[in-house]
Amino acid sequence: MRKILVTLKRVVDYNVRVRVKPDGSGMAVEGLKMSINPFDEIALEEALRMRERGDAGEVVAVTIGGDESQQQLRTGLAMGADRALLAKCEGELQPLTVAGILLEVARREEPDIVIMGKQAIDDDCNQAGQMLAALWGRPQATFASEVQLDGGSARVTREVDAGLESIEVQLPAVITTDLRLNEPRYIKLPDIMKARRKPLEILSVDELGLAAAPSLQPLGYEPPEQRQKGVLVEDVAALVGRLRERGLVN
Amino acid sequence: MSKVLVVAEHDGAALHPGVARVVSCGLGIQPGGLDVAVMGQDCAAIARQAAGIAGVSRVLCLDRAENARPLAAAQAPQLAALAQQGYSHLLGPSTTFGKDLMPRAAALLGVPQVSDIMSVEGERRFKRPVYAGNAVLTVEAPAERIVVATARLASWQAAPEGGEGAVENVVLDVELPDHTKWLELKMPETERPDLQSASVVVSGGRALGSADNFSLLYDLADHLGAAVGASRAAVDAGYVSNEMQVGQTGKIIAPELYFAIGISGAIQHLTGIKDAGVIVAINKDPEAPIFEIADIGLVGDLFSIVPELKAALEDS
Numbered sequence: 001m002r003k004i005l006v007t008l009k010r011v012v013d014y015n016v017r018v019r020v021k022p023d024g025s026g027m028a029v030e031g032l033k034m035s036i037n038p039f040d041e042i043a044l045e046e047a048l049r050m051r052e053r054g055d056a057g058e059v060v061a062v063t064i065g066g067d068e069s070q071q072q073l074r075t076g077l078a079m080g081a082d083r084a085l086l087a088k089c090e091g092e093l094q095p096l097t098v099a100g101i102l103l104e105v106a107r108r109e110e111p112d113i114v115i116m117g118k119q120a121i122d123d124d125c126n127q128a129g130q131m132l133a134a135l136w137g138r139p140q141a142t143f144a145s146e147v148q149l150d151g152g153s154a155r156v157t158r159e160v161d162a163g164l165e166s167i168e169v170q171l172p173a174v175i176t177t178d179l180r181l182n183e184p185r186y187i188k189l190p191d192i193m194k195a196r197r198k199p200l201e202i203l204s205v206d207e208l209g210l211a212a213a214p215s216l217q218p219l220g221y222e223p224p225e226q227r228q229k230g231v232l233v234e235d236v237a238a239l240v241g242r243l244r245e246r247g248l249v250n
Numbered sequence: 251m252s253k254v255l256v257v258a259e260h261d262g263a264a265l266h267p268g269v270a271r272v273v274s275c276g277l278g279i280q281p282g283g284l285d286v287a288v289m290g291q292d293c294a295a296i297a298r299q300a301a302g303i304a305g306v307s308r309v310l311c312l313d314r315a316e317n318a319r320p321l322a323a324a325q326a327p328q329l330a331a332l333a334q335q336g337y338s339h340l341l342g343p344s345t346t347f348g349k350d351l352m353p354r355a356a357a358l359l360g361v362p363q364v365s366d367i368m369s370v371e372g373e374r375r376f377k378r379p380v381y382a383g384n385a386v387l388t389v390e391a392p393a394e395r396i397v398v399a400t401a402r403l404a405s406w407q408a409a410p411e412g413g414e415g416a417v418e419n420v421v422l423d424v425e426l427p428d429h430t431k432w433l434e435l436k437m438p439e440t441e442r443p444d445l446q447s448a449s450v451v452v453s454g455g456r457a458l459g460s461a462d463n464f465s466l467l468y469d470l471a472d473h474l475g476a477a478v479g480a481s482r483a484a485v486d487a488g489y490v491s492n493e494m495q496v497g498q499t500g501k502i503i504a505p506e507l508y509f510a511i512g513i514s515g516a517i518q519h520l521t522g523i524k525d526a527g528v529i530v531a532i533n534k535d536p537e538a539p540i541f542e543i544a545d546i547g548l549v550g551d552l553f554s555i556v557p558e559l560k561a562a563l564e565d566s
Contacts (some may be wrong), residue, residue: 002368012550016397017384017517018381018384018385019384019385019450020384020385026387027380027381028327038381042548054437055288059432069519070527071556074483079519088562094362095362095363096360096361096363099357113390119499119501121381121382121498122380122381123380124365124366124379124380124381124382124498125355125363126349127352127353127363127365128353128363129353130349130350130351130352130353130354130357131354131356131357132357133323133354134353134354134356134357134358135327135357137427138429138506139323139427139430139467140322140350140430141364141430142346142349142350143346143349143350144323145492155433159344159346159492159493160346160347160435160436160493161345161346161347161446161490161493161501162261162437163435163436163438163492163493164436164492164493165432165433165434165435166433166434166435166436166493167431167432167433168322168428168430168431168433169429169430169431170429170430173429178492178499179482179499180486180492181485181565188404195306204340210293211367213360213361213362213364214361214392214395214413215362216362216364216390216391216392216394217345217389217390217391217392218387218388218389219375219390220387220388221385221386221387221388222385222386222388223385224379224383224384224386225522226543227524227529227538227543227545229541229542230529230544230545230546230547231545231546231547232541232547232548233546233547233548234549235548236559236562238548238549238564239530239538239546239559240559240563242546243507243530243546244526246528248450248507248527248528249474249507249563250505250563
């Protein structure tokens with residue numbers, strides 16, 4: 001039976017607006033509601049559906065971060081993951097480092113498929129899945145909107161700028177999720193209770209003995225330039241008048 | 251002296267209009283030379299097109315059967331090998347093509363990637379958006395390593411035509427994996443301009459209420475010669491297909507004129523349009539956040555306003 005590894009990142013909740021700290025040293029995230037990165041939730045949902053329809057045996061949720069990330073793993077277990085793995089380390093992690101750690105996890109766990117969100121909604125990098133696939137020497141199917149498994153391969157439909165592209169990848173492979181792959185389930189209370197008894201293993205990243213990956217140095221954050229609020233017009237005639245004044249329409 | 255290699259996106263027939271924008275970003279580094287890599291099959295015509303962009307020194311044409319379709323698994327190793335031939339920077343577009351390919355190449359090169367460059371602040375120093383555009387982060391790429399990055403197309407003007415770069419065929423001795431197979435591309439049938447390069451875009455949101463009602467926007471767009479876009483809500487509701495989504499996780503666009511019709515203006519959508527020239531918002535809710543950033547707003551029922559607007563434009 002196939003084994004699926006799903007990565008979950010702890011991020012500020014999708015509905016919370018984050019602002020730059022006054023001194024520009026970072027984002028003011030203290031005390032904000034934290035959740036699983038929404039694209040990762042879609043990744044987990046897809047893995048669970050694979051297991052439920054008999055396409056997969058075990059679903060393992062993994063995250064990298066401090067102890068506080070256990071919260072997101074427990075949520076993943078409540079959603080239905082069979083077990084969880086925390087690769088413990090402190091500080092901000094960049095995608096290349098994340099990919100290096102996940103490679104070690106992949107070597108240990110030997111999954112048939114790694115499903116990841118296409119991007120995290122904090123750093124918006126959209127890199128880690130592709131980087132893991134490169135380091136692992138395995139196929140990548142990014143921005144997936146449909147996944148069909150067939151023996152040792154997967155047919156993945158990808159949301160690309162031009163439309164919908166389909167590719168076939170041999171397993172093991174890395175798949176990254178787009179928004180319309182599925183709609184993640186809600187967690188029921190009994191599942192939260194059950195999740196407490198599921199195994200959550202903690203792995204020290206230091207003990208993996210990875211060489212430090214080169215990284216980008218953050219120099220400072222600033223608020224984006226704001227567009228000025230314009231004018232409200234009364235009716236269509238006034239709107240067309242304004243557009244003609246600016247030479248935007250005939 | 252830095253030397254930039256730009257990866258050309260194309261569809262097998264023509265160069266993607268974004269390539270000239272990535273060239274613009276690359277020239278912002280003030281390099282000693284800027285080359286363009288075209289990976290394709292029978293791609294000589296595309297290579298000549300790239301050579302016509304002002305500022306391009308050479309176009310390197312990697313013509314081989316495996317490049318018939320853009321598969322990152324096959325193209326990243328070629329790109330990584332080529333980039334190591336004396337380049338300081340490897341740049342691609344922040345499109346689904348570039349987002350798929352560039353991080354794979356970066357990892358093969360063992361370097362981090364700078365995603366979505368908005369501005370160049372130095373040879374290795376760039377600004378990029380984070381948190382759905384709620385902040386702009388300045389980063390410095392590590393010294394003495396190749397810089398791999400994607401350019402946020404909406405932040406860059408296209409470099410003009412008029413270049414006279416040389417085209418060279420390059421044969422790389424790189425073994426390519428065969429674990430990934432391209433199957434098909436389904437493209438919607440449309441005669442309308444491309445969303446990412448159109449100068450006028452008409453977008454609709456959930457308030458349109460149905461796929462059928464989007465025909466109101468198609469009528470207006472066709473009159474204006476505009477592309478049609480949509481908010482995530484409208485795509486999720488199934489009114490239109492995915493490639494029409496504008497916003498943080500869809501397309502980031504910068505048309506001269508943008509109509510947001512029945513779109514409330516979630517931050518994720520606004521991120522996708524903040525570089526537009528003039529934003530027109532039509533919405534029945536006067537409190538909708540879209541009015542905070544619109545240049546011209548009209549509060550009212552889109553189902554009466556849009557036909558009226560089309561009629562008014564026809565009067566000219």
